Amino acid sequence: MNDGRIRVLLFIFLAGLIFYVVRGTIIVSHFQKIPISPSTVILPAPYGDIIGAGDCPILQNTLSYDVYVDVSHAKALSQLEGWSYPGRVIDVLNYFGINTDSKTVSNIINSGKGGIEVGLVNENKIYSLPSDWVDFLNIQRVYVQSKVATSLNVVAKAIQGEYENYIKPKKNGEILYDAFGPYAITSGIKEFVKPVGGDEIVTTINPSIQAYAQSAIEKAVLTNAASGGEVIITDPKNGDIIAMATTWPWDAPVMDVFEPGSSIKPLIFSAALQEGIVDTNTTFTGPYYIPDPNIPLVIKDAEVHPWPIDLREALVYSSDIAEMKIAKKFIDTVGDQNYYNWFLKFGLGKKTGVDLPSEVDGFLTPPSQWYGIGGQEMAIGQSIAVTGVQLISSLNSVVNGGYLIKPHILKEIVSPSGSIVSVYTPQSTEIFNSAVTQIVRSFMIDVVEKGTGMPAKLPGVLVGGKTGTAEKSSGGKVSTKGPYFSIFYGFFPADDPVYSILVMVDSPSKGLYYGEDVSAPVFHDIGEYILNSGYLQTDQSHVFSSFAMPNLKGLTLNESLYILNELSISATRISFNGDGVVLEQSPAPNTPISTVKNVKLVLGSPF
CATH class of the missing domain: 3.40.710.10 (DD-peptidase/beta-lactamase superfamily)
Structure with a gap:
């Protein structure tokens, strides 16, 4: 009796197992991958730099982040995740230095609708964000131009204005991802477009x-x-x-x-x-x-x-x-x-x-x-x-x-x-x-x-x-x-x-x-x-140095005598003829002073 029941149950189990195996095989054989909407990540293109003499920077790109607090989404998340609204919203606004007591900000928070623009934030602030805040923040990577010294403020702004069409980014890049599912999910980069930044402006400014x-x-x-x-x-x-x-x-x-x-x-x-x-x-x-x-x-x-x-x-x-x-x-x-x-x-x-x-x-x-x-x-x-x-x-x-x-x-x-x-x-x-x-x-x-x-x-x-x-x-x-x-x-x-x-x-x-x-x-x-x-x-x-004969051509006699005296060449060692400005001189310019014994000057009209 017991053996018979065991056989019946075993038969039912095996029949059921075979049914589900066959059924699964049929489903799999008819399964088609269903494409899910592709995902795109924007890669911002940088501005062109403005460079001064000796490759010293005047205006450079700085990677920054544009932050937007989605208040509507934060309120919805609080109901789903069970946290008390608007606690985290106020915390994140205080973190970024936004005055939550201002009339505009408090009205948005109280209504639970819309959002608040924080603006540009440096990367250290972003890296230190608590993970439970990120879900209701819209954070975009952007490049901004920054001056390297206050002494360059006015001239850098002027150069930037003159050459704006050259230094502005040409084209943002992007990474396009594709995904498939629901059983055989595969994902990967379908397309990569390299960002094209602005031109570099090389200037005469030191x-x-x-x-x-x-x-x-x-x-x-x-x-x-x-x-x-x-x-x-x-x-x-x-x-x-x-x-x-x-x-x-x-x-x-x-x-x-x-x-x-x-x-x-x-x-x-x-x-x-x-x-x-x-x-x-x-x-x-x-x-x-x-x-x-x-x-x-x-x-x-x-x-x-x-x-x-x-x-x-x-x-x-x-x-x-x-x-x-x-x-x-x-x-x-x-x-x-x-x-x-x-x-x-x-x-x-x-x-x-x-x-x-x-x-x-x-x-x-x-x-x-x-x-x-x-x-x-x-x-x-x-x-x-x-x-x-x-x-x-x-x-x-x-x-x-x-x-x-x-x-x-x-x-x-x-x-x-x-x-x-x-x-x-x-x-x-x-x-x-x-x-x-x-x-x-x-x-x-x-x-x-x-x-x-x-x-x-x-x-x-x-x-x-x-x-x-x-x-x-x-x-x-x-x-x-x-x-x-x-x-x-x-x-x-x-x-x-x-x-x-x-x-x-x-x-x-x-x-x-x-x-x-x-x-x-x-x-x-x-x-x-x-x-x-x-x-x-x-x-x-x-440079009229202490070791080289200067170029006196075009100078007057008085000017030449003054310069030579500064080089410890006294008037007794100088002879000249003519009137006007120096047309010829001996020794020639750049002759080592240590070898100069006497100086001869020929003066005349420059016309």
């Missing part, structure tokens, strides 16, 4: 010099209780902008204008020499000048000096009397319009074309709007307005041999693959002949050696420059009591300039306001930093 220039102009503005200031540093021979610092939060060197005052005089001297209005033997008498007998105006020089003076001394003493007499003869000789056209040749009254946004034209008073002595006033930097980048570019033409060169920030643009997208192409126009610029450049050296620019002197290097002090309009009027623009333009090494620096301080109010007192010392500090940092060591021929 971040180290930029940082020092920014510090120097901020110090000058603070020391002199001024309203602001700017510094521009260029290579006068190719238009490279090496630094552009300002105390204003916008790019003032291309956006703001000021009267250049006497800093413009080297341009007038150069044009007058080229037109034959004056020559190196021209002299001027003083001590006052009445430009128009019908106007109650008497011009006097700010510097006390003997009379008469020659052309060189006129620039050294920054004589307004001489300058306005030159302008009067200039206008009488070539006419109002041709005189005015020279200011256009200088590059004034129009944009330089620098590759920075929001550049303005500046202002020139046309002959039709001259009142009384308007044309003569322009020669001393009045009745005109310039930007810093205009002024330094025009003055550079006097020290680089006569070329007005378009200033620029860009060196090249490089694609993410390393190919060259664009390279800067120099653009220049010759406005002076080189003989004229040699003369005026030697005058500008004397301005620093024994004139108004003496505070700009640098140890071991010959410097040239020009001061400027301009009355600033206040309430539509100007006053000899101020406020003023304090200006200095300088260049070095003077025999073959590598650096030119323009300093402008707006409305100094601590008593000192002349360019020589306020702005020339800033030039000195920045120039000394450049020298001490070794930026001239790659070209020792430019």
Whole structure:
């Protein structure tokens, strides 16, 4: 009996087992994989970097995270998982520093609907998130651009704005996953699209010099209780902008204008020499000048000096009397319009074309709007307005041999693959002949050696420059009591300039306001930093060192004697013949000083 039951049960079990095996085989044989919607992960593309001299970064990409708190989803999760809403939502908002007591945030939390944008968060915050918060957070990886130093804030923003179309990401990447189920689930990467970032912008900016220039102009503005200031540093021979610092939060060197005052005089001297209005033997008498007998105006020089003076001394003493007499003869000789056209040749009254946004034209008073002595006033930097980048570019033409060169920030643009997208192409126009610029450049050296620019002197290097002090309009009027623009333009090494620096301080109010007192010392500090940092060591021929014979060509006898005396070569060891500037010298430049016994100079006219 028992054996029979066991057999029946065993038969039923085996029959059932066979049934399910057969049934399972039939199901499996008819099973088809059902595709599940593919999953995509976005890979954000980075911005292109902005690079300065020596591959130093100016603007870099930083990986960050954009966080959004999904309040509606958090409330639904609390009901499913059994935690008390809005506890975790408040915790996560406090974690990210969001004020939960604000009206907008508290309304969203109380309603349990919508969401709250946290914004960009650094990766450390994300990595430290408690796991039970993540389910109701939407976190997206993004790249943001970050400046490497506060001294680069304004110039980096300007470059970014100018080249936005190049540096912005070209295309985000993505990873596409495929999945199948429900029994034989397989998953994997179906497609990978590589992100394409923005182009790299390689610039002429030297971040180290930029940082020092920014510090120097901020110090000058603070020391002199001024309203602001700017510094521009260029290579006068190719238009490279090496630094552009300002105390204003916008790019003032291309956006703001000021009267250049006497800093413009080297341009007038150069044009007058080229037109034959004056020559190196021209002299001027003083001590006052009445430009128009019908106007109650008497011009006097700010510097006390003997009379008469020659052309060189006129620039050294920054004589307004001489300058306005030159302008009067200039206008009488070539006419109002041709005189005015020279200011256009200088590059004034129009944009330089620098590759920075929001550049303005500046202002020139046309002959039709001259009142009384308007044309003569322009020669001393009045009745005109310039930007810093205009002024330094025009003055550079006097020290680089006569070329007005378009200033620029860009060196090249490089694609993410390393190919060259664009390279800067120099653009220049010759406005002076080189003989004229040699003369005026030697005058500008004397301005620093024994004139108004003496505070700009640098140890071991010959410097040239020009001061400027301009009355600033206040309430539509100007006053000899101020406020003023304090200006200095300088260049070095003077025999073959590598650096030119323009300093402008707006409305100094601590008593000192002349360019020589306020702005020339800033030039000195920045120039000394450049020298001490070794930026001239790659070209020792430019430096009047203690071991090499300098290049004296184009300098006057006095300038040459001064330099040689600094090198311990006394006047008794020097012979010369002729008059004018040095045309030939023996020994040749760069001859070791230790081998020099005597020096012979041949002087003559540069024309």
